[in-house]
C-alpha cells in the first residue's frame with residue numbers, strides 16, 4: 001500500500017491513544033492470574049467480578065511497570081497520583097465503572113523520537129495513566145457470553161498530542177512505541193492478542209492551516225497496517241465531506257477490517273458522560289527519587305541505545321543494527337554471540353546472524369547457540385571454512401551442540417589450503433579433462449576455469465579457491481614455458 | 487444458671503464470663519435468642535440465621551470444653567444486612583440484592599465470630615442504608631421496641647431494635663451520615679462511629695465509601711469499646727485503613743475532657759436541649775471548661791454531605807443492573823430499554839432520588855456541584871480540625887428530637903446536621919443515652935479513646 005500525505009490539499013492531523021497490557025503475573029487490584037489464553041473465567045474472584053462489599057488491593061508491580069513506561073518515554077512522574085472511577089454501562093464491566101487515573105495521571109509530558117524515511121520526527125506524549133482492563137464478550141449463535149479473565153488486568157493508556165501528519169508517521173510512531181515498551185520489558189505488545197491496542201484521533205485541515213478541525217476517534221485498531229488504512233480512509237472521507245459543504249461531527253467510529261472503511265458508532269463521549277469520581281478505596285501512589293532511581297537501575301537497555309552501540313562501537317550498518325533490534329530476544333542473542341567473538345569476526349557474526357539465525361528465531365525454530373555462532377564466524381574469518389560450510393554448520397549445531405571446529409573436522413568441512421595437496425588434485429583434474437587441456441594448449445586460457453571447477457568438485461568445494469587458481473595457472477604456465485623452450 | 491439471669495443482664499463481659507466458665511452453654515443462649523428473633527414484632531430481622539447460629543454456638547461450646555477461652559464467648563450478634571456474611575443472604579434491604587449470597591465474610595464480622603460471637607440474624611434497614619426512619623426497606627418497616635408506634639431510626643433500624651428489644655446482646659450497624667448513631671440514640675443505646683479507617687470496610691456493601699464505617703450498637707459504653715477492640719486492626723484487604731491509630735482500650739475509664747465545646751443547633755426539642763445542657767453542666771461541675779461552640783459551615787454541611795454521598799452511591803450502585811443478584815427474567819432482556827426497565831425494578835423511590843441527585847451533581851454545569859462539594863468538604867475538615875485545637879470534645883445532640891411517629895417530620899431535610907460532620911471529616915463520634923434523650927460527643931481523628939472515657943463518665947452519672 002502507499003501512504004498518502006495529503007488529499008485534495010487537505011492534510012490529516014493525528015494523535016493516538018495506545019492501550020498496553022502490562023506484563024504482570026497478577027491483575028491490578030486482586031491476586032488473580034493475568035495470564036492470556038486460559039479457559040474463560042478461569043481467573044476470576046469476587047474482587048474482579050465486582051461483587052458487593054469487595055475492595056481493591058493494589059499490584060505494586062503494575063505501578064512499577066507503568067512508571068518504567070513513563071521513564072522509557074521521557075515522561076515526568078507525578079510525585080502523587082490518584083485513582084478515579086470512570087463510569088459506563090456495559091456487560092464486560094461488572095462494577096459499572098473502570099478504575100483509572102483521570103484527574104492525576106502517573107506520568108506526564110514525555111516525548112518519543114521516531115524515524116520516517118530516514119528523517120527524525122518527534123511526537124509528544126501528553127500523559128500515561130494506569131487503569132484496569134474490562135472483560136470480553138463473545139457472541140455465538142445469537143447468544144452473548146462473557147469472559148472476565150482479562151477483567152481487572154493492568155493496562156496503561158498512552159496519549160499523544162496531535163503531532164502526526166500522515167498514516168506513515170502514525171504507523172512509524174506506534175511501531176517505535178511498541179519496540180520501546182518491548183525492550184523496556186513493560187509489555188509483550190502483541191497487537192493480535194490485544195495486549196497493545198490503538199485508538200486514533202484524526203481531523204483534517206487545508207495544508208498550511210494552523211487551527212484544528214473537528215476530530216473523529218477510531219476505536220480499537222489491532223494492527224499497525226489497519227492503523228494506516230483507517231487514517232487514509234478517514235483523510236479521504238473527511239476531506240470529501242468538507243468539500244461537499246458538510247461539517248465533520250465529533251464522533252466515535254469503528255474500522256472494518258474487511259473492506260478498510262470506518263463507520264460511525266456513536267457521538268464521541270465527553271468526560272461528563274463518564275461521570276468521573278474519586279476512587280475512595282485506594283490510597284494515592286507516592287513516587288520519590290529513590291523509587292525512580294531503582295527503576296532506572298533495573299531498566300533493560302533500550303533498542304535505541306543498542307542500535308547506536310552497534311553502529312558506533314561495532315561498526316555495523318544502521319539498517320543491520322535495526323534488524324538485530326527487532327525484539328529484545330534477538331538483541332540479547334546477538335549480544336551474547338558478540339561477547340564471545342573477537343573484534344575481527346563481529347561483522348561476520350552480524351551477517352550470519354541476520355541471514356541465517358534471525359529468520360529461524362522469528363519463527364521460533366531451534367537455532368545454534370550464540371557461542372556456536374561466534375565460533376563458526378571465527379572459523380570463517382580465519383579462512384578455515386567457506387561461507388557455505390559456515391551456513392551448513394549453523395544448521396547442524398542447532399540440533400547438535402558441539403564445538404564448531406570439531407564438527408567441521410568431523411564432517412570434513414575445513415578448507416584445503418595445502419599447496420602440495422591441491423596440486424595433486426590439479427593433476428587429477430587435468431587428466432580427467434583432456435578437452436579443456438587441448439583448448440588451453442591452443443591458447444584458450446579461459447578453459448582453465450573448467451579445470452578449477454573440476455578441482456572444486458573433487459574437493460567438494462573445500463579447496464581454497466585462490467590457491468586452486470594459482471596452482472592451475474602454475475601447472476599450465478609450466479607446460480607453456482616448456483613448449484616454448486622446445 | 488438460668489437463661490433469664492443471662493438475658494436480663496446487660497453486660498457482655500458477664501455473659502462471656504459465665505459461658506467461658508461453663509455455667510451456661512452458648513447453645514442455650516442462642517436458642518433463646520433465635521426464638522425471640524422469630525417472635526419479634528418490630529420487624530428487626532430480614533433473615534434469622536438459625537442454622538448458622540446453632541453451629542457457631544456449638545463451635546463456641548466445643549472450644550470452651552477444650553479449654554479455650556474466647557473474649558466474646560456466646561455473645562449473640564445481630565448484623566446489619568449490608569455486611570457480607572459467607573453463605574448467608576445479604577440484601578441491603580433491596581430488591582436489587584434479594585438473592586445475593588456472598589462467598590466471603592466482612593473482616594469485622596469474621597473477627598467477632600472468631601472471638602466467640604454467635605450470629606443470630608441479618609437485620610432490617612433502610613434500603614442501601616439510605617434513610618433515617620427504618621421505613622424504606624424492601625422487607626417492611628422496623629418499629630421501635632420501646633414504643634412500636636414510633637420509629638427505631640435508621641438506616642440501621644433493625645440493628646438498634648434487636649438490641650433494644652434484648653433479642654441480641656450486641657449488633658453491627660453502619661454509619662455513613664449518622665445511620666448507627668441516630669437509631670442508637672432513638673432506641674436508648676450506645677453507638678460509636680470510630681475514626682474513619684479504624685475498622686476494615688472489607689465486606690461492607692458500599693453506599694458512600696469515603697464515609698462508610700461499621701459501628702457496634704450496644705447497651706453500654708464498655709460493651710461498645712469491647713466490640714470495636716475486637717474488630718479493629720490492620721486488614722490488608724482494605725487499603726483505606728489508617729495504620730497510625732492507638733488501639734481501643736476495651737475497658738474505658740470514666741474521664742472528663744479538659745475543654746469542651748457545646749453545640750446546640752436550632753430546632754431541637756426541649757427534651758434534647760435539656761439533656762445536652764444537663765450533660766455539659768455535669769462536665770463543667772466536674773472540672774471541664776465548657777463553652778458554647780459552633781460547628782463550621784452549618785449552612786451547607788448537609789448539602790455537601792448529600793451531594794457527595796449521592797455521587798458515591800451513584801458510583802457504587804452502578805453494578806446493580808438487576809441481572810446478577812436478583813431473580814429477574816433475563817430472557818426478557820433484549821435491548822437497552824428492557825435492561826433499563828429491569829434495573830428500574832431494583833430500587834425504591836428514595837434510592838432512585840439519591841441516584842438522580844448524584845447524576846445531577848456529576849453532570850449539571852460541568853459537574854460543578856460535585857467539584858464544589860469536594861472542595862467544601864476539605865474546608866469543613868480543616869475548620870473542624872481547628873475547632874479541635876481548642877476543644878478536646880464537642881458535645882451536641884445526637885438527634886434534634888427523641889423518637890417520633892413514622893413520617894411525622896418527613897418534610898424536614900436538615901435533620902442530619904449534627905450527624906454528618908463526623909462522616910465528612912472522618913472524626914469519631916459517639917451517641918450515649920442521657921437524661922431521657924441522647925447526647926453525641928465528637929473528637930478529633932484518632933481520639934476515640936478520649937470519647938469512650940467521656941461517654942463512660944456520662945453513662946456513670948446518668949440518673
Ligand SMILES: [Zn+2]
Pocket residue numbers: 027030031032043044045046047048049152
Ligand atoms: Zn480477581
